[in-house]
Amino acid sequence: MRRSVALTAIATIGLTGSVFASQIAPENVTFVDDIEVPISLTGQAGDAAKGREWYAGRKLGNCxxxxxxxDLNELPFxxxxxxxMDGVADRYEEAQLRAILVNxxxxxxxxxxxxxxxxxNPGARTAGDFQGQTIMSAQQIEDVIAYLKTLTE
Ligand code: HEC
Known part of the structure; x- marks a missing residue:
């Protein structure tokens, strides 16, 4: 129930084109000391289950x-x-994980x-190589961070 209300809200905002208003563009991400990005790229919490998919996906994170x-022992290679990555959540703060993923x-x-x-990436080899785009969206980055935070030891 709560979920469908939220989805409706997103769809409605989407129609007005302002759904990305709180999203930080790649060129506007603020680093602290080159090792931390304290502020969420989307202002929304990441979804760890989705992050696990992006992480393992060969076309996206390919982490x-x-x-x-x-944690992904069911997958080969x-x-x-x-x-x-085992225990990575014990080694890094969220802001550091975000900095590593962003850049x-x-x-x-x-x-x-x-x-x-x-x-x-202006140096992408071909137009198909994410030229002028980022490999992941802001929300996908937040999702992967949420997944990494589950990797404690
Ligand atoms: C092409 C290989 C490659 C890919 C793909 C890659 N990484 Fe890395 N990653 C590295 C290397 C190598 C390091 C170690 C830093 C260094 O010396 O360059 C690293 C370091 C890290 C660290 C710090 C780990 C530690 O214990 O210090 C994190 C966190 C991390 N990567 C997360 C990710 C995630 C999440 C993805 C997918 C979205 C990813 N990496 C994709 C090669 C890769």
Whole structure:
């Protein structure tokens, strides 16, 4: 019941075109000391279940391709290029996770092979490669953060 009320509200706001009013555009994300983004990109809580999907999805986050994750043991092909994500919620605050996801290069330096998921990529190789777009939407970033916060040890 509550859910359908909320969905109606979203649909109504959507018609007026202001549903993204509180969303922070990629170029306006404010970093603190290059390692924290304290403010939600959408002003809305992330959905951990959806975040788990984006995280594992080969076309979107593809996080699993580089980060082994025990919570996703039902899926094959966990990469080991980056650190395992088990217990990541114990190692990082939410604001730090948001900074890493938005623009990993600010946090880890330009050499990191981890993509920045909420930066507009002018250097994309082809138009199909997210040229002029971010890999994830603001809400998808918040959803993945919510999922990462479940990965405690
Ligand atoms: C192409 C490989 C690659 C992909 C894809 C990738 N990462 Fe990473 N990630 C890395 C590497 C490598 C590091 C370690 C930092 C460094 O040295 O560059 C890292 C570091 C991290 C860290 C810090 C971990 C720690 O323990 O210090 C987090 C959190 C993280 N990644 C989350 C994600 C999430 C969530 C996704 C998907 C949305 C993702 N990564 C996608 C390669 C990747």
């Amino acid at each position: 699993l391709a580089c980060h082994a994750t025990t 966990h990469g080991e290029v980056g650190p395992a 990993s290069k600010k946090v880890f330096g330009d050499q990191t092979i981890m993509p920045g998921f909420y930066v507009v």
